[in-house]
Amino acid sequence: MEAVMLHERGAAGPRLTRIDKPPRPEDGVLVRMLAASVNRVDLYMRDSGVGITHELPLVMGVDGMGEVLETAPDSAFKPGDRVILYPYDFCGRCRYCLAGDQPLCLRARIFGEHVDGTFTEIMAAPERALVRLSPAVDIHRAATLGVAYLTAWRMIFGKMATGPGRIVFIQGAGGGVAYAAMQLARMAGARVIVSTSGEEKLAHFRDLGVEAVDYRDGDMVKQVLVLTDGEGADLVIDNVGEKTWGSSLRVMARGGHLATCGATTGAHPSADIQRLFVRQLSIHGSTMGSLEEFRRLVRAFETGAFVPPIDSTYPLAEVPAAFARLEETNRMGKIVISIAEPEGTA
Incomplete structure (x- = not known):
């Protein structure tokens, strides 16, 4: 064999x-x-x-x-x-x-x-x-x-189960886990916003009825806040790591949650501790x-x-x-x- x-x-x-x-x-x-x-x-x-x-x-x-x-x-x-x-x-x-x-x-x-x-x-x-x-x-x-899908399942339905009325923001949605999280969050009835890059990928998600922003845009965080009337996302999915960590924290709603399952761009981002305790944010790791x-x-x-x-x-x-x-x-x-x-x- x-x-x-x-x-x-x-x-x-x-x-x-x-x-x-x-x-x-x-x-x-x-x-x-x-x-x-x-x-x-x-x-x-x-x-x-x-x-x-x-x-x-x-x-x-x-x-x-x-x-x-x-x-x-x-x-x-x-x-x-x-x-x-x-x-x-x-x-x-x-x-x-x-x-x-x-x-x-x-x-x-x-x-x-x-x-x-x-x-x-x-x-x-x-x-x-x-x-x-x-x-x-x-x-x-x-x-x-x-x-990919099992990891995404736990992030969407695990420690902070999402559903109708929730806003989920997903970084780098063209990747396997992130794309799976997008599908499962929509299946759960949540409102989904994703970040990606390039007109083709942006068009792909928008054709699916998913709100999409370009992470290369310096105003990406502002765009997400405008889309959510200044509230931000209840749940953020980030498996990119160091490169997107700061923007992930800034798009979180007060009392929001961030689930991470990867660090492809680096494992040592700024903790931004003041934002964590002032806004009472939660961060948890997840694997499969x-x-x-x-x-x-x-x-x-x-x-x-x-x-x-x-x-x-x-x-x-x-x-x-x-x-x-x-x-x-x-x-x-x-x-x-x-x-x-x-x-x-x-």
Whole structure:
């Protein structure tokens, strides 16, 4: 079988490699992978990987879905079942797992970061990390849910759940997590304002009925305040980091919340502490979501409540080209890796 393995750091590191079929874990199943998607963390693993405990070579890929190939006799799944991978291999025993907050698991391992991931023809996975998926859904769109949409779900519905009457401002809405947050906030009935750049992207969001401002405009904060009658946003989503942090704080309404899940432009912005306590602002970090949140996300997707946009699709052998596309600024939507056709497809 074949998989895309990271052999060394740098653009030449990910290579299509022939490997042995993995044995089925005692507590798990073998999954015939159908599709996966690429994320910023894949680029981080390729280029650095600092702070993530792992050994190379490693099968890359965090997101993915497929069909069950082999199970234990007492498994809740059977061969042929369509499944989607929850990105965490969690222990199920620590106090965080027992409380249902698996992302905080003391022994959590993330596929494609700590252990072999989804860019492979056959994957070994613990049964607890699989969620059943309707065979009626689009497999490529389903493959995008695990990282971007799950992370966005927790930010939109987590510590400060949004809904009708709320204003949500999203920085850099062309990115995967930010775009997902835009869709989910609209699904929840909130009023959504986004920042992006370029006439094409601005037009894209405005065509969707979303208010959009150009973050390159020096008056961006003023524009948002004008749109909100000087109030600002109840919830701000920012995964850009240092470059947008100041404007994110300035567009927040009094008593507002800021959720952050990334720092692509730097991790050490000004805290602006006086603004925090005078306006009683709250800031919280967020990474992915719980297994129950993932189940709810999958159910919402299966009902058609939102449709993940696909920018482009690449075969497994062209993962390096997919990474190059991920780095292009004109990208809009998720990049998918097509691995195999479902059984029974002509």
